[in-house]
Amino acid sequence: MALTVMSEHSLPQIPGIRLASVPAKIKNWERDDLLLVALDEGARVSATFTQNAFCAAPVTVAKEHIKSGTVRALLVNAGNANAATGERGIADARACCEAVATALNIQPSQVLPFSTGVIGEHLPLQRILDGIPQAAEQLRADGWDAAARAIMTTDTKPKTASRTIEVAGEQIRIAGIAKGAGMIQPNMATMLAYVATDAAIAQPLLDTLVQEAVAASFNRISIDGDTSTNDACVLIASGATGQAVDGQSEDFARLKQAIIDVHIELAQAIVKDGEGATKFVTVQVTGAASIQEALRVAFEVGESPLVKTALYASDPNWGRLVMAVGNAGIDGLDAGKVNIFLDDVQVVQDGGRAGSYTEEQGESVFSKPEFTITVDLGRGECQEHIWTCDFSHDYVTINAEYRT
Amino acid sequence: MALTVMSEHSLPQIPGIRLASVPAKIKNWERDDLLLVALDEGARVSATFTQNAFCAAPVTVAKEHIKSGTVRALLVNAGNANAATGERGIADARACCEAVATALNIQPSQVLPFSTGVIGEHLPLQRILDGIPQAAEQLRADGWDAAARAIMTTDTKPKTASRTIEVAGEQIRIAGIAKGAGMIQPNMATMLAYVATDAAIAQPLLDTLVQEAVAASFNRISIDGDTSTNDACVLIASGATGQAVDGQSEDFARLKQAIIDVHIELAQAIVKDGEGATKFVTVQVTGAASIQEALRVAFEVGESPLVKTALYASDPNWGRLVMAVGNAGIDGLDAGKVNIFLDDVQVVQDGGRAGSYTEEQGESVFSKPEFTITVDLGRGECQEHIWTCDFSHDYVTINAEYRT
Known part of the structure; x- marks a missing residue:
């Protein structure tokens, strides 16, 4: 898998x-x-x-x-x-x-x-x-x-x-x-x-x-x-x-x-080769006030089990992306300035659903084996990226049965 | 489930x-x-x-x-x-x-x-x-x-x-x-x-x-x-x-x-009623130097996906407990003073496997629907507890299919 x-x-x-x-x-x-x-x-x-x-x-x-x-x-x-x-x-x-x-x-x-x-x-x-x-x-x-x-x-x-x-x-x-x-x-x-x-x-x-x-x-x-x-x-x-x-x-x-x-x-x-991984995703954070906060947001998104199960399902549930960004604990983050892209497709504009966005566009990106999620925080010049994978049934199987 | x-x-x-x-x-x-x-x-x-x-x-x-x-x-x-x-x-x-x-x-x-x-x-x-x-x-x-x-x-x-x-x-x-x-x-x-x-x-x-x-x-x-x-x-x-x-x-x-x-x-x-939960587990941390560090260790253990999949499998993989404790970022933690109990069964003594411990004892606790994991840090008088559940196949199913 x-x-x-x-x-x-x-x-x-x-x-x-x-x-x-x-x-x-x-x-x-x-x-x-x-x-x-x-x-x-x-x-x-x-x-x-x-x-x-x-x-x-x-x-x-x-x-x-x-x-x-x-x-x-x-x-x-x-x-x-x-x-x-x-x-x-x-x-x-x-x-x-x-x-x-x-x-x-x-x-x-x-x-x-x-x-x-x-x-x-x-x-x-x-x-x-x-x-x-x-x-x-x-x-x-x-x-x-x-x-x-x-x-x-x-x-x-x-x-x-x-x-x-x-x-x-x-x-x-x-x-x-x-x-x-x-x-x-x-x-x-x-x-x-x-x-x-x-x-x-x-x-x-x-x-x-x-x-x-x-x-x-x-x-x-x-x-x-x-x-x-x-x-x-x-x-x-x-x-x-x-x-x-x-x-x-x-x-x-x-x-x-x-x-x-x-x-x-x-x-x-x-x-x-992540346990059970079916997708390889780059999480890129731009417009951050510091390298540290860019990494913090990237890890919050890239390690969220709710985001990772959505990746597995090829479900562009961008609300979970927004929730993860909001959970990164960035002081004074203005949600209204956040933009999110799935490859070239803008899904979140100024903190809400982008007017141009269609579910079909999101699905076409999320169903690819490799793509990039870009989160622009709109508060600075720093950027960072991490790599993550999705979270599938096989992950549970592998880890529940590891010692048997 | x-x-x-x-x-x-x-x-x-x-x-x-x-x-x-x-x-x-x-x-x-x-x-x-x-x-x-x-x-x-x-x-x-x-x-x-x-x-x-x-x-x-x-x-x-x-x-x-x-x-x-x-x-x-x-x-x-x-x-x-x-x-x-x-x-x-x-x-x-x-x-x-x-x-x-x-x-x-x-x-x-x-x-x-x-x-x-x-x-x-x-x-x-x-x-x-x-x-x-x-x-x-x-x-x-x-x-x-x-x-x-x-x-x-x-x-x-x-x-x-x-x-x-x-x-x-x-x-x-x-x-x-x-x-x-x-x-x-x-x-x-x-x-x-x-x-x-x-x-x-x-x-x-x-x-x-x-x-x-x-x-x-x-x-x-x-x-x-x-x-x-x-x-x-x-x-x-x-x-x-x-x-x-x-x-x-x-x-x-x-x-x-x-x-x-x-x-x-x-x-x-x-x-x-956690998504897909089959077990209810109390994680108790004793012997902590502060309430804050007790909670930190309890959450690190209780939220670790590797611990949670082991709970699901009824597999007393206590190495994962030890790993999670070590990951809590407690400054100066002396691993050699850590003791861990599964209900009344001591599984870790002074940082290693307890001499009296048998795999059967661990399995008999881990196969219960409710039990307590107690981690004694051996560095103070503070204690705290949290409640968690296991992490099953159903969790992935529920979250991968949430919007469909």
């Missing part, structure tokens, strides 16, 4: 990075569910993590280990989040890192662990420990596509994106994979994303870049600071190709844009 | 108040959808209204008219919200008030109009104007039960509550009716409630009382300040029985509690 995600293309190899996916039977399924990523010496890694107060054990350990500054491996398991698992959860995550360190002959503090899946159950540790040496033997540069599949949970499709650009006469590659599908309230779905390039980027530049890229992508489908127990986005610069790029150069600006574009493509793929 | 709402009992007559419900064909249906309430001279009326920036035309007019201090009539229509209808919507609401004033020989400013239903469509004004004189002729003291049915929209059952108490040797009656059924995000459902007593209560006391009663009832199923375009709660003291009650007396304390109890019973009935 999910929307077609952009055609699954083969990701490029990123010199300096090898991957392996193996079946560790973390759940009772037949599929790869354990991913090992090995980085050659010299790679730089930066990441953003969940701000949930119950952050999962692997997040606690990964935050600690990334401070080493010399990350050499990532380990990701699907099927079990190792969250709300107390001291034993932390010990389990450390045990995983130790096993990876032994297999790759590095230090445990050079390993970042990640988990996604059911919360509150202990990892099937022995099966993971058994899988790690097996994965270490199978590391390969062309393991990206298999990796995208290994980290899936309720995702119906692997999510990948890539770019290749020329910088100073050399080809630079960017590859990214992501998972995460709970979309009615995106802050509750675990989102994991791994983006890597073979460019050489200095650590401070990389740290800023991952923040900027996440702000422009994954934070447009979720609320800042309101995240699942396990969310993480990791950006890797292997440095295997070319000289370090000067942060002030035009080359860096192009590289940065390409990296952000990969993040946006992955974020949009997550929305399109 | 909705839960059984407390048995529909006949409401007592309230001296000084007469009601009539008539079919005005506001939608293409065969039922009463227009309610007229007439108050004898001397009645006191107080109300709380929506804080949505797009407040509906009747709300704008009612807020203006209630300032007259001598309200003599209420007019409520179901099926059309007269919201986002611009200047014409305001004119329509005023025309309704004028028609009531003519029929009852009072001033238009003594009439409060209310509407609930689809947003963004103009009222079928002529049909309402035709219905008003008809209703005025049928006013009767025992019209409460019919009134509760006339104001329904997606409600599956009328919602009523009443109390009779003795004050200074005299019987005082309290009757209440309410409507409102959208429960996944209660702030988006129009909630209307009308509670009346024949006691004599001075205006300042009544004004305070309606605020207190709403805070203890309807605001426990919704977020303060985040309301639909049409929400209103009206408290009427006809004063037809007995002397004015002294606000400092024990009698007033008992009267006040009875009035608050009627509000709570109505609020709970709304939750139990």
